[in-house]
Amino acid sequence: MKEELRKALPANTQNDIRTIRALVKRIEGGQTSALPELRQAIDCTPAIMEDYGNLAKITERSLIRTIYGGDILAEEATRKKLKAMREGIIGDDASPLVRLLVERVAICWLQVHHLDTVYAQQMVNLSNRQQEFYQRSQERAHRRYMSAIRTLAQVKRLELPTLQINLSADKQINLIDGQHIS
């Protein structure tokens, strides 16, 4: 399944993300001289974001199929729930980055939901090995879900458009997100 998804992602996107990952690691490690290189590499992120947005949709379809295995009604209900969840979070003028982060939150939620459902359905029949595996997977999935929400909230907060209009030398109006604050 994972291989299938890898094939869905263009090879150059996979290379670009590897390059960006290495640059981010260098900059976060203190090598700020790599910033111009990152700016150059990041020029291709709209295409990368689109590819990963598509990948998120494929992953979603695949996960839903794995959870419900052809139960069309349940599959459709989950799709609707995800759609409502996205619409509730995204808002009207979300940037491509926020959209991608919302996709990530949705996928992480779906995985948590998947593990909870499967665990609840099969709990009685699970061997010790399976129980342990499920519990660890649930913990990891839950951590990822929480972290995805946290990052989304941070980015949304940082992305608030701030507009400053200087009327004259001694008069100034500051607007944040369309609201007059001073």
Place this chain on the structure above:
Amino acid sequence: MAWELRNGCGPYYTRSIRRGRQVIRQYVGKGLLGEQAAQADVEMRLERDAKQQEETESLALLKSSEGMVIDLYDAVETITRAQLLQAGYHRHNRSEWRKRR
């Protein structure tokens, strides 16, 4: 599980059973009784193997679906960090993102 000859007689059907650290050889019998026990053991083993196979497959499916979520998760994380870094934000010791002064 095996058919054994004992003192030139048999064959007798026997099975090995583990009790703690010890392995005990259990005598079942010969003739029809032995054959029935052997058949029951084969069926039990097949059933156990099928269950184990099913278990391995379901865990592999879970691992695979977790793998694809992790791939996506990591890529989005990289893109987000890259965008924030190039927009002039930084993070000290994995704390909140702040605008560089």
